Amino acid sequence: MEENKxxxxxxxxxxxxxxxxxxxxxxxxxxxxxxxxxxxxxxxxLDKNIKLMSPTRMVVRRFFRSKxxxxxxxxxxxxxxxxxxxxxxxxxxxxxxxxSSPLTEYGTSQFTYTKNGQTFVIKQTVEKEMSYNSYxxxxxxxxxxxxxxxxxxxxxxxxxxRISLTVSFLAVFVITALGVVMGGIAGYFGGWVDNLIMRIxxxxxxxxxxxxxxxxxxxxxxxxVGGSERIYWLMIYLTLFSxxxxxxxxxxxxxxxxxxxxxxxxxxxxxxxxxxxxxxxVPNVMPQLxxxxxxxxxxxxxxxxxxxxxxxxxRAPFAAWGTMINIISTDPxxxxxxxxxxxxxxxxxVIAVLGFNxxxxxxxxxxxxxxxx
Amino acid sequence: xADINELxxxxxxxxxxxxxxSTKDENVAPVAQPENEEVHFEGxxxxxxxxxxxKRKQEQKEKDMNEPFDKEALLEVRHLRKAFxxxxxxxxxxxxxxxxxDDVSFKLYPGETLGIVGESGCGKTTMGRTILKLYxxxxxxxxFDGKDITDYKSxxxxxxxxxxxxxxxxxxxxxxxxxxxxxxxxxxVQVHKIVPKNQIKDYVLDLMDKxxxxxxxxxxxxxxxxxxxxxxxxxxxxxxxxxxxxxxxxPVSALDVSIQAQIINLLKDxxxxxxxxxxxxxxxxSVVKYISDKIGxxxxxxxxxxxxxxxxxxxxxHPYTRALFSAIPNPNPDVKMERVHLEGDIPSPANPPKxxxxxxxxxxxxxxxxxxxPEYKEYEKGHFAACHLLDKPxxxxx
Numbered sequence: 001m002e003e004n005k006x007x008x009x010x011x012x013x014x015x016x017x018x019x020x021x022x023x024x025x026x027x028x029x030x031x032x033x034x035x036x037x038x039x040x041x042x043x044x045x046l047d048k049n050i051k052l053m054s055p056t057r058m059v060v061r062r063f064f065r066s067k068x069x070x071x072x073x074x075x076x077x078x079x080x081x082x083x084x085x086x087x088x089x090x091x092x093x094x095x096x097x098x099x100s101s102p103l104t105e106y107g108t109s110q111f112t113y114t115k116n117g118q119t120f121v122i123k124q125t126v127e128k129e130m131s132y133n134s135y136x137x138x139x140x141x142x143x144x145x146x147x148x149x150x151x152x153x154x155x156x157x158x159x160x161x162r163i164s165l166t167v168s169f170l171a172v173f174v175i176t177a178l179g180v181v182m183g184g185i186a187g188y189f190g191g192w193v194d195n196l197i198m199r200i201x202x203x204x205x206x207x208x209x210x211x212x213x214x215x216x217x218x219x220x221x222x223x224x225v226g227g228s229e230r231i232y233w234l235m236i237y238l239t240l241f242s243x244x245x246x247x248x249x250x251x252x253x254x255x256x257x258x259x260x261x262x263x264x265x266x267x268x269x270x271x272x273x274x275x276x277x278x279x280x281x282v283p284n285v286m287p288q289l290x291x292x293x294x295x296x297x298x299x300x301x302x303x304x305x306x307x308x309x310x311x312x313x314x315r316a317p318f319a320a321w322g323t324m325i326n327i328i329s330t331d332p333x334x335x336x337x338x339x340x341x342x343x344x345x346x347x348x349x350v351i352a353v354l355g356f357n358x359x360x361x362x363x364x365x366x367x368x369x370x371x372x373x
Numbered sequence: 374x375a376d377i378n379e380l381x382x383x384x385x386x387x388x389x390x391x392x393x394x395s396t397k398d399e400n401v402a403p404v405a406q407p408e409n410e411e412v413h414f415e416g417x418x419x420x421x422x423x424x425x426x427x428k429r430k431q432e433q434k435e436k437d438m439n440e441p442f443d444k445e446a447l448l449e450v451r452h453l454r455k456a457f458x459x460x461x462x463x464x465x466x467x468x469x470x471x472x473x474x475d476d477v478s479f480k481l482y483p484g485e486t487l488g489i490v491g492e493s494g495c496g497k498t499t500m501g502r503t504i505l506k507l508y509x510x511x512x513x514x515x516x517f518d519g520k521d522i523t524d525y526k527s528x529x530x531x532x533x534x535x536x537x538x539x540x541x542x543x544x545x546x547x548x549x550x551x552x553x554x555x556x557x558x559x560x561x562v563q564v565h566k567i568v569p570k571n572q573i574k575d576y577v578l579d580l581m582d583k584x585x586x587x588x589x590x591x592x593x594x595x596x597x598x599x600x601x602x603x604x605x606x607x608x609x610x611x612x613x614x615x616x617x618x619x620x621x622x623x624p625v626s627a628l629d630v631s632i633q634a635q636i637i638n639l640l641k642d643x644x645x646x647x648x649x650x651x652x653x654x655x656x657x658x659s660v661v662k663y664i665s666d667k668i669g670x671x672x673x674x675x676x677x678x679x680x681x682x683x684x685x686x687x688x689x690x691h692p693y694t695r696a697l698f699s700a701i702p703n704p705n706p707d708v709k710m711e712r713v714h715l716e717g718d719i720p721s722p723a724n725p726p727k728x729x730x731x732x733x734x735x736x737x738x739x740x741x742x743x744x745x746x747p748e749y750k751e752y753e754k755g756h757f758a759a760c761h762l763l764d765k766p767x768x769x770x771x
Contacts, residue, residue, distance in 0.1 A: 262546065
């Protein structure tokens with residue numbers, strides 16, 4: 001409630017700035033006493049020509065006034081374009097087509113040893129024939145080089161982004177939908193329904209995440225689920241166990257909104273319960289929900305990356321950012337010698353999570369005028 | 374602007390001339406002069422008297438409840454009671470409760486305005502909302518338009534809802550912040566199918582015109598309006614479903630005085646044009662005097678006096694009503710104000726006094742008032758009151 005009032009006051013103040021252009025007109029109007037006296041003898045008649053903004057537009061304006069949120073938005077949007085439209089244009093390499101141009105690797109070594117006072121030097125050259133072009137450096141052929149198996153890293157980044165973003169978006173939407181429905185029902189009806197749903201939430205929040213995911217990973221192994229589908233199964237589990245956070249948020253909001261007089265008015269109007277919940281209560285919870293969604297998008301990307309890194313989620317030969325970083329566990333030298341094999345994927349994860357968090361923070365500030373600095 | 378809350382707590386002699394002289398003495402020291410009392414209330418006799426009274430009350434209540442509905446009345450309220458549970462045992466049994474409305478009865482005929490006055494916290498708003506079934510009642514009957522709606526389920530209520538509407542006190546919190554005025558006003562029309570779909574906008578614009586809202590407000594949001602305009606939107610919303618009865622729950626108390634007059638006049642005009650019936654709840658006596666045909670005075674959840682406006686103002690029967698009316702300021706400086714000052718605060722409705730609820734503050738309380746709750750009876754035609762003082766001549770004759 002307080003929030004709403006605050007929003008109003010700020011918005012009015014904002015309006016004064018917005019209408020600057022038409023302010024003179026407004027003043028003129030005021031000097032003419034009662035243009036339309038039949039219609040209204042009320043206080044401060046609003047000028048017809050002044051375009052006032054809807055609450056949503058005001059939020060958008062405030063959002064774009066913060067640099068950080070614009071940066072976040074740019075980061076997120078460019079990642080999207082990169083992942084979803086990139087592969088349409090950069091078709092030189094596929095996700096699972098290695099660069100199989102043979103590579104001959106030469107290694108030289110030299111040993112010195114002394115026997116019977118004589119010093120021997122043995123020079124050795126090893127010629128290694130590889131079936132694919134592994135750890136290629138940056139070149140016109142491979143924009144970011146290749147990894148151990150000769151996969152093009154640039155291409156795999158795009159495909160990895162696809163799966164990370166898709167999976168986390170799906171998960172967040174399902175979580176939000178579940179959370180809104182369950183939290184809405186609990187908050188609106190109260191009583192034993194509320195108790196039941198909240199206790200289910202408590203139980204779900206008690207379950208340890210990673211150990212259960214490891215077990216599910218094993219089950220998927222034994223069921224022989226393929227490398228690109230596994231992540232969806234794991235995310236279904238994550239979704240089913242992550243909605244309580246959203247449900248609690250929605251329930252709390254609805255509990256406070258339910259006591260508002262406009263909800264009593266809706267009751268007096270004889271609206272049905274679904275109408276009251278989904279047309280009157282949920283739109284007023286939307287601000288908090290949007291913030292929650294954008295912040296949990298970041299954490300879902302991290303989750304996805306973690307699972308893939310642990311080799312539970314997306315598995316080679318399919319690409320995901322986490323899987324790409326997983327390469328450092330195969331060979332200890334990679335972390336020092338071949339930064340290109342794992343660095344870009346890590347940077348992508350950082351950009352995605354940062355971007356979503358910036359957007360979330362920006363939205364929260366835009367929706368909550370009390371947070372102004 | 375006689376705000377009841379401002380009744381001063383001051384000891385002053387009673388000014389009314391309707392009250393017999395002897396009662397004044399009791400006011401000073403009711404216990405010290407037991408020989409002045411008409412009836413003694415001790416031991417068996419007391420218990421018997423109370424039991425007798427309770428029995429009579431119960432019989433009267435049963436008789437009232439079984440009476441046929443008044444065909445002409447739009448709203449008939451019989452022995453309405455609303456209690457909020459304060460404490461519950463583990464099994465859900467109510468251990469203590471707050472009785473917000475107790476045994477309120479009245480009739481309201483079409484086209485009339487009933488003004489309900491009383492102090493803050495006396496249950497006016499709760500009564501209004503219980504009549505609309507926004508709160509479930511805990512006893513009594515509400516008969517609307519010849520139908521007993523007391524036991525209606527929320528599904529059945531939906532049909533009735535469009536015939537009875539409410540205007541709230543606070544125009545700031547009673548409008549949803551995220552819809553436009555047009556949306557707020559057309560939603561009820563659409564839900565209740567008042568007019569065909571393609572005529573909704575014309576209907577709403579017409580309604581807005583009637584309520585003094587300009588047509589270009591249609592696309593605006595509530596936060597862009599001032600209190601008076603918001604209250605107009607609330608009125609338009611209430612009237613959008615063509616109700617018969619409108620409960621006005623202190624519709625002007627959040628507005629400043631100049632706007633109050635506009636809103637009151639708007640309500641009066643709309644009543645004339647649309648044939649509305651108002652249940653007008655207010656603590657502002659001058660507003661109630663201006664708009665009402667009938668007046669009900671409430672104290673601590675009970676109706677202490679009810680009657681036509683003229684009867685009540687010219688001949689207030691209950692001492693509380695007299696105290697209330699004496700608080701209306703007179704603009705003529707030459708008239709000496711004779712104020713009845715009430716002592717003490719309004720008692721808690723969670724623990725109301727025994728007997729007459731007003732006896733703790735009544736300037737003319739008798740011994741009987743402390744033990745027996747007075748009956749709500751018709752003393753003049755259409756003029757009801759609940760006070761032992763009015764029965765006193767009879768008691769003396771005995």
